Amino acid sequence: MKYKLFGTGTGLYSSEVILGAASFGTRKGHGTTPEEAHAILSAYADAGGNFIDTSDRYQLGESEELIGKFIEHQRSNFIISSKYTQSSGSNPKISNYGNHRKAMRQAVEASLKRLKTDYIDIYMPHFDDGVTPLDEISRGLEDLVQSGKVIYTGLTNFPAWKASTIASSTKLAAIQVEYNLLQRTAEREFLPMASHFGLGTMMYSPLAGGTLTGKYRNGETGRMTLSTTFDYQESDSTKAIIDQLCVIAEELEATPGQVAFAWVLSKGAFPILGARRLHHFSEGMKALSISSSADHIEKLDVLSAIPLGYPHDLLASGRA
Numbered sequence: 001m002k003y004k005l006f007g008t009g010t011g012l013y014s015s016e017v018i019l020g021a022a023s024f025g026t027r028k029g030h031g032t033t034p035e036e037a038h039a040i041l042s043a044y045a046d047a048g049g050n051f052i053d054t055s056d057r058y059q060l061g062e063s064e065e066l067i068g069k070f071i072e073h074q075r076s077n078f079i080i081s082s083k084y085t086q087s088s089g090s091n092p093k094i095s096n097y098g099n100h101r102k103a104m105r106q107a108v109e110a111s112l113k114r115l116k117t118d119y120i121d122i123y124m125p126h127f128d129d130g131v132t133p134l135d136e137i138s139r140g141l142e143d144l145v146q147s148g149k150v151i152y153t154g155l156t157n158f159p160a161w162k163a164s165t166i167a168s169s170t171k172l173a174a175i176q177v178e179y180n181l182l183q184r185t186a187e188r189e190f191l192p193m194a195s196h197f198g199l200g201t202m203m204y205s206p207l208a209g210g211t212l213t214g215k216y217r218n219g220e221t222g223r224m225t226l227s228t229t230f231d232y233q234e235s236d237s238t239k240a241i242i243d244q245l246c247v248i249a250e251e252l253e254a255t256p257g258q259v260a261f262a263w264v265l266s267k268g269a270f271p272i273l274g275a276r277r278l279h280h281f282s283e284g285m286k287a288l289s290i291s292s293s294a295d296h297i298e299k300l301d302v303l304s305a306i307p308l309g310y311p312h313d314l315l316a317s318g319r320a
């Protein structure tokens, strides 16, 4: 595993792959048993991984509990990022939900208990709630840093203009965005914004929730078929990209998922590897050693390209 500076705004070194813990636990009915989650965490640590991403919402708090047990006697070795907004309750009360300071304070205290630690390395609201004033979020995050309960702060799932407003008024260290061969819209605003503010960029769903493994074509099951929250349908563009992944995978004696993960890695930010099973983890890590050529990357770049839209297209056209 290689280590890279986590953005230019911190001196923190992260392993090149972050481990995602969204599936750790079974409280939501579809996830990873505690034993297998422990095995994945151990395999990640053995491979040199030092950065685990979770949320109070993942498996209704169970993900944080399992991480807490794992890091209890080796806390200082790991960077832990966690999130709040929706609470860990299956049926949250209105005062526990959202990004307001009361919810933030309650959530951080509960996460610290579950994680069995007295600080969280990177803490962020999980979604824009559409209501809480941005200044309230900035001040609340700053106070958590002042109190020592949180070291760094970040954002995920906020519109870029709101994220940028918060980043202009408080020191953020991280941004977490969905990024994969089927979802490149972060290139329009988020990635330039992250570069401008020196944010460590965490890329979630690098395999588009498993779609880019090609497994659904083969009739295999996964979250898209087992959970009502997801819906997978192959479109013309998805089909062309998965076809190309299969061709490159054959050339490289790899799997389509490994090629898709290697493509995200080639973009220089930090992919968050999501593994519900231990074999998902082991197969995903092999992406670090496959040698996709510049030609492979370019083919995938072209097939998955999106229009950047206004004003980027206007500015690039020379008409401005």
Ligand SMILES: NC(=O)c1ccc[n+]([C@@H]2O[C@H](COP(=O)([O-])OP(=O)(O)OC[C@H]3O[C@@H](n4cnc5c(N)ncnc54)[C@H](OP(=O)(O)O)[C@@H]3O)[C@@H](O)[C@H]2O)c1
Pocket: 019, 020, 021, 022, 023, 053, 054, 126, 156, 157, 176, 203, 204, 205, 206, 207, 208, 209, 210, 211, 213, 215, 221, 222, 223, 224, 257, 272, 273, 274, 275, 276, 277, 279, 280, 281, 283, 284
């Ligand atoms: N900020 C946010 O709002 C947000 C949102 C999403 C994720 N995240 C973070 O990003 C992490 C990764 O996201 P993600 O889980 O969506 O990543 P992903 O890489 O797009 O999807 C991972 C899933 O792909 C499938 N998969 C992986 N390897 C496989 C293999 N070899 N064979 C068959 N299936 C395979 C599994 O799906 P099945 O489990 O369905 O079998 C696995 O759970 C999460 O754990 C979380 O930490 C953050």
